[in-house]
């Protein structure tokens with residue numbers, strides 16, 4: 486399933502590399518090394534990783550020439566080295582309860598779906614989960630999250646469109662505490678076009694949470710759409726400090742040739758990646774296994 490998920494990404498990497506080795510085994514002259522490096526960058530893997538793969542190829546003696554299989558093997562190994570340090574499953578602490586997870590991301594990134602998938606994943610680990618429909622700017626987001634909550638059988642706190650998100654969060658923590666909820670997952674607005682408003686609102690949510698519990702929010706997850714490629718990187722740039730992001734979830738890795746951006750993000754920001762989205766259904770949020778993902782990308 487995972488390998489199928491990254492197929493478009495590995496196909497494109499293959500297309501970019503094909504021909505560079507002359508169809509068979511090629512000796513690695515500087516021009517070929519340049520071409521390989523460019524092909525890796527064109528596959529969204531990021532300049533640092535591409536440079537390291539080049540250096541490694543340069544450093545190894547391929548006297549008999551390099552075939553595509555060996556090249557892919559080296560690419561997989563180097564990708565795994567980049568991904569391994571950031572692969573961290575979401576950890577739910579025992580105290581205090583409820584643990585609060587804020588989920589942020591621009592509209593269309595897959596935020597709503599990811600919240601539902603995450604709730605489902607935690608439910609399967611026997612956590613009592615509750616949702617807060619804090620994206621109060623979009624009636625559709627409230628509606629969609631409610632549909633998911635009903636479908637998977639988790640309680641949800643929601644209000645009217647245009648309502649006060651921080652107030653909902655307050656209510657969520659209060660009810661969560663009363664009901665013995667383990668994890669409260671809070672949706673937030675994703676209007677990047679009104680950045681100041683968005684950041685003010687997040688700050689307000691944080692203030693309310695901080696008053697209830699100085700350790701909250703325990704996680705601030707940024708949901709990124711892999712199909713946007715390099716744009717996903719600029720979103721990390723925008724949100725990482727202003728929103729205090731603690732970890733990433735990258736979605737839509739199944740439908741894109743730009744999955745290499747996961748490697749570029751890991752390389753550049755070193756932020757924990759908690760899970761990856763590989764489809765539209767509730768079971769399509771997968772734990773992030775760096776070895777498996779590296780193989781899937783390298784093909």
Ligand code: GDP
Pocket residue numbers: 590591592593594595596597598599626675736737738739740761762763764765769
């Ligand atoms: P939001 O606006 O950020 O809340 O985004 P949604 O959760 O509504 O998702 C936008 C679209 O992306 C929906 O059609 C989802 O089904 C789809 N989607 C979300 N995650 C994934 C994923 O991992 N893979 C695929 N193929 N589609 C996804």
